[in-house]
Amino acid sequence: MVLWIFGYGSLIWKAGFNYDERVVGFIKGYRRVFHQGSTDHRGTPENPGRTATLEAHDGGICWGAAYRVSGHDNEQLVLSYLDLREKQYDRKVFVDLYTESSSEPAITDVLVYIAxxxxxxxxxxxxxxxxxxMALQIATCVGPSGPNYEYIFRLEEALLEIGALDDELAKLSCEVRKTLQSEDTTYPL
Structure with a gap:
């Protein structure tokens, strides 16, 4: 049995588990949005950060990376790890992954966590x-995994590295940079 997992946020640059193969691609019918509060990684319960989740969207696509995990024991280990890491994401769905090279799915039944x-x-x-x-919230929130703005900038960088553009993320990143540069905003270094 083989398990495929799709990452559209921090999993793109930091899987955190052993995998056999990584495939860059996109899923259809969803778009990445920053509507999920992070109280355990990029914020606190008092000051939640914002992280990516998926929202159903007709005609939408979301780029990321899929990871192949094989072997029953390794699959169980990875799922246990992800269930803890993604504990604030309450849905698990299976999607098809596409690559630029084909109009047919490259991989079917890829697991993705959604809040x-x-x-x-x-x-x-x-x-x-x-x-x-959102930019002000992201610029000022910090959690155990670091500043929220670092998450946004690392995601933007990871997507650029795989050749994917996300217009909403680019706009948000730009606004966060403006907020961080403004004189009247204090933020953790």
Whole structure:
């Protein structure tokens, strides 16, 4: 049995587990949004950071990386690790992964973790916000894994490295940089 896992956030640059193969590609019907609150990695319960989740979107695509994990014991180890790492993401779905080389899925039944907007199941869901408000929140939040802005910048860099563009992320990154450079904003270094 073989398990494939799709990463669209920090998993792109830091899988954190052993895998047999990495395939860059995209999934259809979703877009990356920064509506998930992070109280355990890039923020705190008092000051949640913002991290990526997926939102269903007709015609949407989301670039990332899929990882192949084989062997029952290794699969169980990886799933246990991801269930802890992604504990604030309340949904697991299976999707098809596409690459630029084909209109047919390159890999089917790829597992992806999603943070839903259901506040009963996902109390850390923050929802959409004005770009400037999101940028201020991202610029000022820090958690055990580091500053929230580092997450945004590392994601932008990781996507550029795989040749993927995300217009919303680019706009958000630009706004976060402006916020960090403004004189009236204090933020942790």
């Amino acid at each position: 839903s907007p259901d506040k009963k199941k996902n109390p850390n869901y923050l929802g959409p916000a004005d770009m400037k408000d």
